[in-house]
Amino acid sequence: MSEEVNVITAILLAGFAQSLVLSGFLYNKSKQLKQFKILMLIHLVFALDLFLVFAGQHNWLSSRLNACWGAIYAILFFVFIRSCIGSMPSKREIMCYFAPWLALNISVIDFLYNPKSTVLSLRHELSGYFLLIIYLYFTIWACVTVRRYRKQQARFSATLSNENMLLLWGICASLFLAISVIPFQYMLQTSLPLPQLLMCCAMYAITYVLLLKPQLLDFKAKQVANTNKEKLHASEDAFLAEHILTLLDEQQLFTDPNLNLQTFAEHLAMKPYLLSQVLNHHLGIKFIDLINQRRIEYVCNLIKNQPHMPMLTIAMQAGFNAKSTFNAAFKKYRNLTPSEYKSQVLSTD
Template identity: 25%
Template sequence: MRIEYLLRMPYQIDLFAVFILLGIVQAVFLSFVFLSKENRQNHANFFQGLMLLSMAACILEIFLMYTGYIADCLFLVDFSEPFAFAIGPSFYLMIKSLINGSVSRKEKWLHYIFPIVYFFLLIPFLIQSEDYKYNSWVYAYHPGLPFRRVSIDYDPRWLWITDHHTIMSLFSLLIYFVLGVWEVIRAFRSRRESLLTPVHPVLRKLRAGVLQMTIATLIIYIVKYFNIDDTGDHLFAAYISFMIYLTSFRVVRGSGFFRQTTLVEPQKYKSSSLTSDTQKELLIKLDAIMTRDKPFLQPGFSLPDLAKLLNTTVHIVSQAINEGLGKSFFEMVAAYRIEEAKRLLKEQPNIKVEEIAEQVGYNSKSSFNTAFKKISGKTPSEWRSA
């Protein structure tokens, strides 16, 4: 029966199929880049990598269904359903990571628990015979064609959740989209920036991400509204592929490949992948950490300590400080320490200068005095009495 069907219904390879297939390849490749050992230290990269993998799984199944190649691998019918529930959480947690810097392990599990539970609920269907899955494919993509004879003792989708996957996945996507938009609005308000003309590069990135997801969500809802079956899935799969292409373009544009050094140029930082936008983001995050947490108050505060706080490498932090601030790490730390010392000298007039020096991270009064005069032009005592 399968051979007869293929003779009547050949593989469908058109522009949509090619466009989606290339999107799948790029999504898988990009996910490995985002989830590489060094890049996944940044939580936003980690969640974007998971989102790309989830998208790749979903549009892979759509590609197989649309082209008819699913007939050669019927065991993959509906395999991507749990991944559909992971797209929304990944999008939301990526946004939170871009705004807050990180996400707790508890919050990760909280948002990914449903896709995991859904996978186990789907197992009764996943273990069904190829004939049963063939019927599922025909029912969704080619209604009206004859089914194969299948006899089973129970309904593999006896739960309402698994029997109404499309409704549930659309609801999940909508909920997480709303949550993500709310987080972005709060971020814009806290920074007091306009949604139309954001200045901060992270806010620009957040706005672009929300815009893309808004369009994707609308397309999915429109396609599902006008296609009761899954016959129009290739339309939103093509748009998701387009989103993946845009991500590839941004990654390539932000890479260090086109800033390769030549034999006549100095070598320092020439092979670095740090872009100007990323450098600005890193320096803003650095200043926020130094101002809020004041790690420089610890006498042994070092460049590796700062790199760990920023979830990046020592080389990247050093380059950002050297090029972006025009200072060395030690000069930058000294500047923060002296600013803190200035405040303490005014607010605590009865505290000895030696104690102020210790409070801001100096073990030696002479070192403190030297750094203070170099930066402020006065000694600590002169500053206090001024």
């Protein structure tokens, strides 16, 4: 028995140290790709999780604060997958993702802080099922997201490296495998943390591969010439329109003065004519109007927040590369000149 405890201790300490080391490497890489920042957060959570398991094994802690942490990995990896395919969820969406998990922790807070003296009831049993539901929900959602993205690429852009897709499917498979070993843990009656051990192997494999080949996080598919003009269904139009607006607003691509239909289509891994089709048919707007509207909104917010910033500086920061273009666009969408709008803002203040 003591030999098994020593093995568990060695595994937990090795995993804890490894996660901290990898977090440091990922932090340095996060300046290049934002996906590394999410992966760093996953490793930090995992390191803390392993430490709490280790502390519990040695009776340093009487609580089980990490009892519900299994669902965190499914949520964070789902966010990671969405960030990879250019559909990073907003802060509000992420808060909504974690809301059920927080409610779960509150429902069993007595067990989390004092498991030995807590009398287990139906509430605790149902909470266990709810934890499983949260985990499976985000794992399945991740699979659906990857499948939908793969289908979208096959239809709209033609080529995407199989290695990119294997990365995403590998994450989904790891999430399923991690939870599938729980029954075996009870059958074998072992105190080895099998789910953490499997998740540990999967996370380290994925992280090492990405550190060695960061180009796997480049999900911009290469466009393939095709003379057959596909027509999109209404449901596809709606999905792509939402994806376009999300990417445009969250990454503020409109602030790039060199942004055009071709480069924006590359960001979306779409063919330019399909992008135009979605904008014209579903959103009822031309590409240049969409970009300039976003730029003018950005300018107005800057004027309100920093009214003393030079107007030309604001225009350049918003993505305009000529003063005349900026003035014409502002007049078109606001029926005011930039100076008149600024005067209104200052007078209301």
